[in-house]
Amino acid sequence: MPVASTVSPYNIYEEYLFMGRMPAIGRGVRPTAQTVVEVVKDMMDPRERRARITAEIVTRTGIDEDLIERVVRTFYAKIRKDDVLGPVFDARISDWEPHLQRMCAFWSSVALLSGRYSGRPMEKHLALPVDADHFDRWLALFEETVHEVCTPAAAEHFVERARNIAQSLELGIAGQNGVLLMKGERYRTRPSDQPDAVQ
Secondary structure, three states: OOOOOOOOHHHHHHHHHHOOOOOOOOOOOOOOHHHHHHHHHHHOOHHHHHHHHHHHHHHHHOOOHHHHHHHHHHHHHHHHHOOOOHHHHHOOOOOHHHHHHHHHHHHHHHHHOOOOOOOOHHHHHOOOOOOHHHHHHHHHHHHHHHHHHOOHHHHHHHHHHHHHHHHHHHHHHHHHOOOOOOOOOEEOOOOOOOOOEEO
16 A cells, blocks of 8 residues: 655645746745745646635635526516616517526626636627616615625625626716716716716
C-alpha cells in the first residue's frame, strides 16, 4: 500500500518555481504559506479562478441556479402586474419564457460569475422610454423579491449588484438622450419636484 505524501504550500511553491511557473520571492527567502497560496491562486487559469470564485459565492450566500430561477420568475411575475413597469415590458415582450431564460443566464453571470450570459444589456435598454422613476420602481420590486425569496446574505449580494445595474443603465439612457448626469443627479423625462432631477 503506497504511503500518502503530505503536500504543503511549500512543496507546490518549490515545484512551480522549479518549472519556471512562479517567480522567486528572493534568494534564500522562504515565503509564508499565505504568500504561496495567494501566488498559486493568481496563477490559476481563468476557468479555475472563476470556479473558485463561484464556489466561494455559493458558500457565502447560498445562491445557486435554482435560487436564481426562483428570484427571476418571482420578480418578473411582479413586473408584469406592475402599473409602472408592466406596460414597458408588455410593449416589447410577447413570449416571456425565452426572456425569463435569458434573465436567468444574466443573473447567473452577475451573481455567480458563471459566464452563462453573453449579451449586451446596455444596447437593449437604450431606446426604452424609462427614467429614474422606472429604475426606482424596478429596484423596489427587485429588493422586495429577494428579501422574500432569499437568505439575508443572498439578498444583500443580489441587491448590491441590482443597484449598480440600475445606476449604470440610467446613466446610459440619460447619455443616449443627450443628458450628462453629474454625481447624485437622476434622469427624469417628466417634470419632477425632485431636487436631483435633470431633464
